[in-house]
Amino acid sequence: MKLFNRHVHSQAGEYLDGRLYGAARARFERHLATCADCAARLEDQRLVKSALSTLRELPAPRSFVLNEAMVAAAAPPPPPRRAAWQPFAAPAGALAMLFVLLLGGDLATSGGDEDEELADAAFNEGTLDTDELASDEAGGAVEPLTEQEAPIIEADAADGDDSGADSAGDGDDTLDGEAAPESDVAPEEPGEDELAEQTETESLDQNSPPAGEDLPGEPIEELQQIDDDDDNFRLYIRIIEAVLAAGAIALGFLAFRRWREQSAD
Amino acid sequence: MVAQTTCISESPHVLANHGKSDESLSPTSPPATLALSVEAAATSTEQADQLAARAQNGDLAAFNELVLTYQQQVYNLALRMLSSPAAAEDVTQDAFISAYRRIDTYRGGNFKAWLLRIATNACYDVLRQRGRRPATSLDGMFEESDAPPIADPHAASPELEAERKEVAAAVQRALSQIPADQRAAIILCDLQGLAYEEIAVTLDVNIGTVKSRINRGRARLRELLTSTGELRGGQVRPKSEPQ
Numbered sequence A: 001m002k003l004f005n006r007h008v009h010s011q012a013g014e015y016l017d018g019r020l021y022g023a024a025r026a027r028f029e030r031h032l033a034t035c036a037d038c039a040a041r042l043e044d045q046r047l048v049k050s051a052l053s054t055l056r057e058l059p060a061p062r063s064f065v066l067n068e069a070m071v072a073a074a075a076p077p078p079p080p081r082r083a084a085w086q087p088f089a090a091p092a093g094a095l096a097m098l099f100v101l102l103l104g105g106d107l108a109t110s111g112g113d114e115d116e117e118l119a120d121a122a123f124n125e126g127t128l129d130t131d132e133l134a135s136d137e138a139g140g141a142v143e144p145l146t147e148q149e150a151p152i153i154e155a156d157a158a159d160g161d162d163s164g165a166d167s168a169g170d171g172d173d174t175l176d177g178e179a180a181p182e183s184d185v186a187p188e189e190p191g192e193d194e195l196a197e198q199t200e201t202e203s204l205d206q207n208s209p210p211a212g213e214d215l216p217g218e219p220i221e222e223l224q225q226i227d228d229d230d231d232n233f234r235l236y237i238r239i240i241e242a243v244l245a246a247g248a249i250a251l252g253f254l255a256f257r258r259w260r261e262q263s264a265d
Numbered sequence B: 001m002v003a004q005t006t007c008i009s010e011s012p013h014v015l016a017n018h019g020k021s022d023e024s025l026s027p028t029s030p031p032a033t034l035a036l037s038v039e040a041a042a043t044s045t046e047q048a049d050q051l052a053a054r055a056q057n058g059d060l061a062a063f064n065e066l067v068l069t070y071q072q073q074v075y076n077l078a079l080r081m082l083s084s085p086a087a088a089e090d091v092t093q094d095a096f097i098s099a100y101r102r103i104d105t106y107r108g109g110n111f112k113a114w115l116l117r118i119a120t121n122a123c124y125d126v127l128r129q130r131g132r133r134p135a136t137s138l139d140g141m142f143e144e145s146d147a148p149p150i151a152d153p154h155a156a157s158p159e160l161e162a163e164r165k166e167v168a169a170a171v172q173r174a175l176s177q178i179p180a181d182q183r184a185a186i187i188l189c190d191l192q193g194l195a196y197e198e199i200a201v202t203l204d205v206n207i208g209t210v211k212s213r214i215n216r217g218r219a220r221l222r223e224l225l226t227s228t229g230e231l232r233g234g235q236v237r238p239k240s241e242p243q
Helices: A002-009 A012-016 A022-034 A036-052 A068-074 A078-082 A086-111 A113-125 A130-141 A143-161 A163-193 A195-203 A217-264 B002-009 B029-056 B060-082 B085-101 B111-132 B158-175 B180-191 B196-203 B207-227
Strands: none
Touching (some): A002 A036, A012 A036, A012 B207, A022 A036, A036 B158, A036 B180, A086 A217, B060 B111, B060 B180, B085 B111, B111 B180, B111 B196, B180 B196, B196 B207
16 A cells, blocks of 8 residues: 555656546546645646746757758768777776786896895894894804814814913813804704795705704695795786786787778778 | 736646646546647658658758758757757757768667757767866856747737746756756656657656656756745746736
8 A cells, every 4th residue: 555655646747747547547636635745746846847838949040951061071970980099009008007017026026036035034033134134144154164163273273382371272262162053053043933935945946055954844845835836826927917918919909000090091 | 917827828737727727637638639649740750760761871851851840849959958059059960960970770760759869968968068167067058038039929918028038047047957867858848748758768768767857857946946936835936926
């Protein structure tokens, strides 16, 4: 009943425009007698229609008859032809942009692989920055060795010279020598923690550095897996780049051909 | 009051006895009128289709017969849509050129609706351009007083005519303030007398949408005309009553 009422309520315009006949018209008229809203709405519409009737139909100010010249002037449809090459140009440009962006991103990652990964690792460590890492890597491998070797050489040389002085010197040296491995530990610790990035970059390409020997086997496999995934990802990126480049070239060629055809005309 | 009644009696929609007019509520009169108009339209539709078929074969003279038949209707549609005689003239000419160029796409049926659709779309384009350049939107605003005098046998007195023009100017201003799609539906229905079905074809929408646009358009016009004092107390131009 509600639905019916809503329908009837919206019929004032149709009734006024003479579009209700027979039973529908009779029903609306019965409804009109009981519904003040509809009566008011009908009245409003009738008033507006009357007001609109003050707008007279005016005669055409001149003849709009076409002649051959007008038809000829309008004959070549300029808008579509002028724009013929444009639909291709925009997508070509967009594809080219995407290609350049992807290529740029790819070059950046492949060119600075090690540095970036070291930096990533340092960032993940949250303690070291890139410079520290680089020096620690070098220091951990080289410096402790020279420090360790130096006292031994000195001790050997000192043995022949003076034993009294040696004992004191030895003590110092041995202390140094003992301290040296300790100091080794400090660089090695980050080294162990750095396993992730070191193995990522080096363990597969080169023989793993001494630090890598301490690693259990499983993480390396995991990292190998990550590296494989990374390689696959790069491969996909390259494929996408190739497709984008081909698309951009094809669309650019089409746009150029349309443009040539049009300028020839 | 006399003046107003005379003025209104010229129109087919009597408003003096609003709501109580027996003739406007008579259940038999609308179907009879509709039958007549449908018959007349059917004849002209057939003729129009024949002329259109000839135009499709490159007969410009046949197309020009269609131009002469519909140019006044197209011009008035554009004039009421755009409120500018100059813009309406341009749109009318462009619509006919465009229709001739696209005559191959006409598949028969209702040439008038097909033509009016082209004209309506041309009006929408102009309105869209005006929207981008709002500064020019009121240039050449049509004033009813600019309209050339029409030889009208019902024309009563200069005062009455002056009053009608004032109301008409207010109505045109209100019309230009309602949304373009509602305006088009109102013009086609209330000014040009098209059937809902023809309006649906012209505006490329369904009948329900046509009804809705007409209802909403009239409601909005009522608000606008009431706010400017043209409609009050159930009458058009009540301020003329004391005279």
